[in-house]
Amino acid sequence: MGTTVSGRRARLLVPGILCLLASVPALAAETQQLALxxxxxxxxxxxGDLKAFREEKGIRDAGKTRAGLLPNPTLDLEGGTGTLTGSSAENNLAIGISQEFLLAGKRDKRLTVAERELEAYRWQLADRERTLAEEVKTAFYDAMLAEQRLKLTDRSIELNRQLLEVTKDRLAAGDIPELEMNLAKVELTRSEGTRIEVERALLQTRAKLFTFMGLPSGEAPAITGNLDNGFSLNKSMVDLKQLALGKRPDLKALEAEKSRGDAEIVLAQSEAIPNLTAGLAFRREATAIEVSSAEHKDTDYLIGVKLSMPIPLFDRNQAGIQEARAKRSSTESRLTAATRNVxxxxxxxxxxxxxxxKVLSLYKSNIIPQLEENLKLTQEAYxxxxxxILSVIQEQKKFFEVSDGYLTALHARQLALVKLESAVATDINGGAQ
Structure with missing residues (x-):
């Protein structure tokens, strides 16, 4: 029965404390409100960093375009004259064109490597988005904690003002010495100083959040949210591991790099086969022959075909194959290590x-229910x-220390959930990040 009453108290008092902490002057109607x-x-x-990385897609697209291009043909022009050697009637002119042909399917294999590179880039981009979302959520809840602490210090200032008014009334009635009123003034001043520090921390956390959002320096929208969203974890560790292994974009990126490594090995092996160059040439040759003091001129027209191919005697792309295998082995090792780390x-x-x-449940079930009541009883007793007055000051300090600890526990729970969602790369409530 006692447990039931205590649980009911917790359910009634916890929302009350949170509502009390959330009570601040209303913002102007035109202020933009942004939730998480x-x-x-x-x-x-x-x-900014993410936009810059998105622009790098053009580099990968250019690489794919380059991989699909064929070698340019070569135009050959050749001319000769016998004028300088005393045979002015002799000359020749040749024009030819040659084309290199990629053998062993090199073009398709280069395209495959470029496509794997583009796929790896897409997963790398998704991983950067995942890590940025984690940083933004962390900064968001840091800002929420700072706001709640600011409201808590406002509550502290209000209670110390009330205590000061009570001491003034009791001093006027002759019930207490002036020292007690001075102690109340000290507590009020101390709480006002604490508010300045908390407000400074709030400005810093908001500035960090706005930096992640890429906002101009003049923009400062209002951030709305709370630290207690009533979330409950209903998935097992085994299920979450399976989700992570299937959805983590950094693992997907390494798998794409491993696939690219396989494609690079195949390409390097095909590079061991030299390409064929075929050429077609047209030649005109004018000659002169002197017979019996008479010069006879003759003009010949020739069409020729030329085929050339390097002989793979010394270089069979052994270094390229070795390099591709080493890269693929390195990627495989990184993938294995990354899987364990995930x-x-x-x-x-x-x-x-x-x-x-567990820490949060201790606050809700055993600490928070009596906190407000004890403060009210002590204030009334004074x-x-x-x-x-020292009993009142001590109870107020305990109230705000415990309340701050409760806010810290809420914040720690939210950050733990943020890290878990980032580790799994999935919104635990449903949809992938």
Whole structure:
């Protein structure tokens, strides 16, 4: 029965505390309100580093275009004259064209390598989007924590002002010495100083978030959200590992690089076969023969075909094949290590979420329900003269320390969930990132 009443208290008081912490002056109607999904969308669209990496797609597209191009034909022109050697009547003129032909399917194999490179780039881009989304979510919840702490310090200032008013009334009535009123003034000043520090931290976290979003320096939209979204983890670690291995874009990128390595080996092996060059030439030759003091001129027209191919005697692209195999082996090792790291990331973040949930449940079930009530009882007892002002100050400090610890626990749970979703590369509630 006691457990049921305590649980009911927790359900009633926790939302009350959160609502109390969330009470701030209303923003102007024209202020833009951005929730987490809009913040992530804006960051993925406007982040400077990500936009720069997207532009690199043109480099991969150019590589694919280059791989599909055929070698240019070669035009040969040749002319000769016998004027300088005393045979002015003799001359020749030749024009020819030659074309290199790629053998062993080199063009298709180069296209395959370029396509694998483009596929790896797409997964690398998706991985950068995943890591950026994690950083944005972390910065978002850091800003939410700073905002909640700012509201908590406002509550502290208000309570210390109320305490100061009570001490003034009791001092006027002769119930307390002036020292107690001075102590209340000190507590009020201290809470106002704390607010300045918390506000500075809020500005820093918001500036970091706006940097991720790629906003101009003059823009500062309002960020809306909360630290307690009522999320519950209902998937096992085994299921999450399977999701991660199937969806992590960094693993997909390494798999694409491994496939590209296989294609590069095939291409390097085909490069061992030299290409054939075929040429067609037209030649005109004018000659002069002197017979019995008479010069006889003759003109011949010739058409020739030329075939040439390097002899693969010394260089059979052994170095290229060795290099391609070494790259492929390196990629395979990195893929194996990355797979192990992904599984370890999921395990670590899954346990972190569970631990954060346990800490949060302690606050909700055992600490928070009595916190507000104890503060009110102590304040009323001081008003009636049953306890001294130090008891009130101590209880207020305990209230705000515990409340700040509760906010920290909410924040830690959210960050653990963010890291878990990033490790799995999936929104735990459904759709891939």
């Amino acid at each position: 999904p809009q913040v992530i969308e804006s960051s993925l669209h406007n982040n 599984e370890r990331d999921v395990e670590t973040t899954y346990i972190s979420v569970q631990n954060a949930e 008003r009636l003269g049953e306890v001294g």
